Amino acid sequence: DAGVIQSPRHEVTEMGQEVTLRCKPISGHDYLFWYRQTMMRGLELLIYFNNNVPIDDSGMPEDRFSAKMPNASFSTLKIQPSEPRDSAVYFCASSQQTQQYFGPGTRLTVT
Amino acid sequence: AQSVTQLDSQVPVFEEAPVELRCNYSSSVSVYLFWYVQYPNQGLQLLLKYLSGSTLVKGINGFEAEFNKSQTSFHLRKPSVHISDTAEYFCAVSDSGGYQKVTFGIGTKLQVIP
Numbered sequence: 001d002a003g004v005i006q007s008p009r010h011e012v013t014e015m016g017q018e019v020t021l022r023c024k025p026i027s028g029h030d031y032l033f034w035y036r037q038t039m040m041r042g043l044e045l046l047i048y049f050n051n052n053v054p055i056d057d058s059g060m061p062e063d064r065f066s067a068k069m070p071n072a073s074f075s076t077l078k079i080q081p082s083e084p085r086d087s088a089v090y091f092c093a094s095s096q097q098t099q100q101y102f103g104p105g106t107r108l109t110v111t
Numbered sequence: 112a113q114s115v116t117q118l119d120s121q122v123p124v125f126e127e128a129p130v131e132l133r134c135n136y137s138s139s140v141s142v143y144l145f146w147y148v149q150y151p152n153q154g155l156q157l158l159l160k161y162l163s164g165s166t167l168v169k170g171i172n173g174f175e176a177e178f179n180k181s182q183t184s185f186h187l188r189k190p191s192v193h194i195s196d197t198a199e200y201f202c203a204v205s206d207s208g209g210y211q212k213v214t215f216g217i218g219t220k221l222q223v224i225p
Contacts, residue, residue: 004154031211042217043155043201056212091154098143098162098205100213102154 004103006092012109018080021106024073025094033093033100034067034077043091049075082110113138113204115216123222124192132187132219134202144185145203145213146176155201161185162207172196197223 005024013019025032033048047057052069060067064083069075079086087110093100118133136142143162147155159170166178176187185202202216 043215045212045214048211050211093154095211098145098160099157100155102147102156104152104154 004092004094004101006090006103006106008106009104010107010109012111013082014111015083016081017110018078019082019086019108019110021077021090021092021108023075023077023092023103025075025092026096026101027073029094029096029101030072031095031100032069032075033091033095034075035091035093037089037091037105038087046077079108082108084110086110113142113206113214115202115204115214117202117216117219119219120217121220121222123224125224126194127191129190130188130192130196130221132200132202132221134185134187134216136183136185136202136204138183138204138206141207143205143207144176144178145205146170146174146185146187147201147203147215148172149199149201149218151198158187158200192221192223194223194225196221 007022030051034046037043046059047067049069067077089105089107091105093102114137116135124130145160146158148158149155158174159168161168161178169175174189199218199220201218203213205213
C-alpha cells in the first residue's frame with residue numbers, strides 16, 4: 001500500500017488567496033483526520049470523518065476553514081481567504097482501529 | 112477531556128547511552144496511550160501503544176514504555192540509543208470508549224550525540 005497521500009507537499013501563497021489541500025487515505029480505512037502542526041501549538045486536531053461523514057469539527061479555527069470528504073478515497077481542506085497565521089504543516093491521517101497512519105504533510109506558507 | 116504533558120522539550124543524549132522520555136496524562140476515564148515518532152520532514156509513525164493488559168509495552172526500534180496508572184505516566188525508554196533515533200517523539204492519549212479522538216503532547220526532541 002502507498003500509505004496516506006497528500007498534495008501538494010509545499011504550498012506558498014499570498015494572503016487572501018484560496019488554498020486547497022488534498023488527501024487520499026489508505027484504502028479500507030474508515031476514519032480520516034486533518035491536523036495542523038506549528039511550533040507554538042504543536043499538533044492540533046482540526047476535524048475528523050467517519051465513513052465520509054464529519055464527526056467532530058470543533059478544532060477548525062474559524063469559518064475560513066472547511067473540509068470535505070466526497071468519497072472514501074478523497075478529502076480536501078480548504079482555507080479561504082488565507083492569512084499569514086495559517087502558515088503551518090497540515091497532516092492528513094487515516095485509521096481503521098486504534099492506530100493512525102499519517103501522510104507526509106503539506107507545508108503551507110502564506111505571505 | 113484528556114490532556115498530555117511531555118515534561119522535556121529537548122533531550123540530548125550520547126550515542127549508546129540509555130534514554131527516558133517522560134509523559135504524564137490526565138483523564139477521568141480509562142485511556143489508550145501511544146508514542147509516535149516524527150523524523151524530519153515526515154509524518155508521524157506509531158512506535159507503540161497501550162490498550163490493555165501488560166503495563167510494559169514493547170515497540171519498534173527497541174523502544175518500550177510502561178503504563179503506570181497510579182502516577183498517570185507512560186514514559187518511553189530505550190537502553191541504548193543510536194544516531195538514527197534522532198527525531199521528535201510525541202506521547203498521545205485517547206478515551207478508550209472514543210478512541211479515535213487522540214490528544215497529542217507538544218513533543219520531545221531527542222538529539223543523539225555521536
